[in-house]
Amino acid sequence: MRRRSRTPTALLRIALTVVGLGIAGLLYGFPLYWLVVTSLKSKAELFASTIHLLPHNPTLAAYSSVLIDRGFWVLLKNSVIVCASTVLVTIVIGLIITYPITRLPVPVRLRVGVLNWALSLRFLPPIAVVIPYFAIVRTLQIYDQPIALIGIYSLFNLPFAIWMLKGFLAEIPLELEDAAQVDGANRWTAFWQVLLPLATPGILAAGIIIFTFAWSEFLFALILTATPNAQTFPVGVQGLVTQFEIIWNDMAAAGVIAMALPLALMVIARKYIVAGLTFGVIREK
Amino acid sequence: MILLPALGTVFAVVTIPFFIVVIQSITADDGSLVGLRNFSRALSNPLLYDALRATGVYALLVLPTEIFLGLAFALFVHRTVRRPGLRAAIYVLAILPLVVPPVAIGVVARLIYAPGYGVLNVILERLGVMHQEILWLGDPNLAMFSVASVDIWQWTPFVYLVLFAGLQTVPKESVEAAQVDGATWWTQFRYIELFYLRPLFLLILFFRLADVIRVFDHVFILTGGGPGTSTQLLSLYLYRVEFKFFDGGQAAALAVAVLVTISLLYTLVTRVLPLERA
Numbered sequence: 001m002r003r004r005s006r007t008p009t010a011l012l013r014i015a016l017t018v019v020g021l022g023i024a025g026l027l028y029g030f031p032l033y034w035l036v037v038t039s040l041k042s043k044a045e046l047f048a049s050t051i052h053l054l055p056h057n058p059t060l061a062a063y064s065s066v067l068i069d070r071g072f073w074v075l076l077k078n079s080v081i082v083c084a085s086t087v088l089v090t091i092v093i094g095l096i097i098t099y100p101i102t103r104l105p106v107p108v109r110l111r112v113g114v115l116n117w118a119l120s121l122r123f124l125p126p127i128a129v130v131i132p133y134f135a136i137v138r139t140l141q142i143y144d145q146p147i148a149l150i151g152i153y154s155l156f157n158l159p160f161a162i163w164m165l166k167g168f169l170a171e172i173p174l175e176l177e178d179a180a181q182v183d184g185a186n187r188w189t190a191f192w193q194v195l196l197p198l199a200t201p202g203i204l205a206a207g208i209i210i211f212t213f214a215w216s217e218f219l220f221a222l223i224l225t226a227t228p229n230a231q232t233f234p235v236g237v238q239g240l241v242t243q244f245e246i247i248w249n250d251m252a253a254a255g256v257i258a259m260a261l262p263l264a265l266m267v268i269a270r271k272y273i274v275a276g277l278t279f280g281v282i283r284e285k
Numbered sequence: 286m287i288l289l290p291a292l293g294t295v296f297a298v299v300t301i302p303f304f305i306v307v308i309q310s311i312t313a314d315d316g317s318l319v320g321l322r323n324f325s326r327a328l329s330n331p332l333l334y335d336a337l338r339a340t341g342v343y344a345l346l347v348l349p350t351e352i353f354l355g356l357a358f359a360l361f362v363h364r365t366v367r368r369p370g371l372r373a374a375i376y377v378l379a380i381l382p383l384v385v386p387p388v389a390i391g392v393v394a395r396l397i398y399a400p401g402y403g404v405l406n407v408i409l410e411r412l413g414v415m416h417q418e419i420l421w422l423g424d425p426n427l428a429m430f431s432v433a434s435v436d437i438w439q440w441t442p443f444v445y446l447v448l449f450a451g452l453q454t455v456p457k458e459s460v461e462a463a464q465v466d467g468a469t470w471w472t473q474f475r476y477i478e479l480f481y482l483r484p485l486f487l488l489i490l491f492f493r494l495a496d497v498i499r500v501f502d503h504v505f506i507l508t509g510g511g512p513g514t515s516t517q518l519l520s521l522y523l524y525r526v527e528f529k530f531f532d533g534g535q536a537a538a539l540a541v542a543v544l545v546t547i548s549l550l551y552t553l554v555t556r557v558l559p560l561e562r563a
Binding site: 122222 | 288291292295296298299301302303305306309358361362365366375376377378380381382383384385386387388389391392393394395396397399402404407408438443446447450488492495498499501502505506509519520523524527528533536537540541543544547548550551555
């Protein structure tokens with residue numbers, strides 16, 4: 001059978017694979033390539049009359065210009081603080097809600113009700129609720145404070161957390177905790193020493209996905225912050241784009257920085273992202 | 286029972302804004318009740334219909350294209366790529382666009398479409414196809430195309446991933462039986478695979494439709510809704526009414542209308558979705 005791998009149909013199949021993947025690769029690779037190349041250009045090169053498609057005296061000047069001269073490292077720090085806090089709050093609340101509905105004998109209607117309600121939140125358009133949130137945030141005097149973003153991001157990521165954690169917890173056999181409790185552990189120790197270690201990979205995956213979502217968020221950050229006190233990185237990127245004269249290499253460098261972290265994290269959590277995005281309809285292989 | 290207080294708090298935090306926005310929608314800025322006047326003002330604003338039309342055109346450009354391309358690529362990989370390693374590599378590459386911040390994709394799109402520095406015009410010129418600069422973001426129709434292309438770039442992989450996973454659930458026996466009976470790739474798709482993919486199309490349509498209504502970031506970065514109001518989608522329009530025209534009453538009325546529409550859509554579609562219930 002192996003020898004037949006050179007038949008005309010097999011060759012056609014290989015050719016098709018190369019062409020198909022090549023086109024897709026070009027459509028996805030080239031824009032990102034151009035972003036990186038532009039971010040490595042010097043100011044002088046931006047004003048050159050011909051545009052070079054290949055890197056030409058690459059320099060990291062744009063990165064230092066964005067992070068230091070423009071002070072965007074503060075925004076980066078805000079983003080990290082907001083996203084990490086969001087992950088923490090969301091996972092804790094998510095566990096408080098999913099632990100009982102997966103481990104304790106709660107009425108089925110409550111379970112289904114909680115899950116459906118969480119799912120419905122996924123379809124809430126942010127723009128429709130940003131108006132009341134704006135009013136609430138100003139009343140509470142937390143406008144332009146990281147805490148406002150942390151609260152709202154946690155709320156908006158809770159549906160994901162609930163559905164993902166529910167899936168992970170449901171896969172861990174109840175008997176393990178029961179056994180620990182027979183051995184004299186109380187419910188809390190059984191949770192802390194038996195369930196939690198087993199659920200850690202799932203919790204980490206959920207945390208990473210929530211982190212990337214919060215990292216990408218733009219609308220709430222645009223509306224609820226005003227100064228580097230709370231502005232997140234995407235808001236800074238937007239500032240570079242909509243100003244009168246666009247400095248292309250700075251803008252591109254900011255774009256690279258904005259996408260670097262989520263891309264790196266996603267390679268780690270790759271097995272779970274599709275399950276997360278489809279609320280468990282599609283499970284990983 | 287720690288569940289009930291936790292749920293209660295979250296429920297309250299979620300629900301209070303709805304009451305506030307409903308109250309905002311029936312009051313004037315000074316707090317006096319104005320009944321449905323905000324709604325009638327919102328509905329009589331011609332810009333609303335521009336926004337609805339733009340959103341509709343955007344959805345019609347984006348959804349069929351994404352579903353068609355995603356399906357084509359899923360079938361293509363399913364039929365031609367056999368090596369597990371290559372399949373796994375395609376999987377990893379396909380999830381990457383999904384997590385790129387839309388703001389950053391907006392930046393990439395600017396680098397491609399912008400006048401002057403935009404690389405698309407440079408390439409077209411060097412290939413000798415273009416003799417006069419094309420204003421990708423300056424012409425109303427082209428601007429809509431540019432904005433839609435960004436969505437297609439980011440979300441076609443999602444459609445691919447869902448449908449490819451669906452194709453893996455098609456039982457091998459029925460496909461082999463069909464092949465023995467001499468089924469072409471089209472009949473194999475039409476009569477066997479499509480059957481397994483059908484619920485997934487609904488799922489994709491539902492998730493993507495909800496996303497189209499909330500599209501904001503990359504359009505804001507790329508065109509800001511312009512030129513004119515040609516790419517001013519619903520969420521950009523709401524943003525403008527509230528934060529540029531400072532017409533809180535009208536914005537709240539629009540927000541209530543959007544919320545009601547979404548919940549109707551939601552109740553309608555969840556009845557037919559294959560969501561895990563247990």
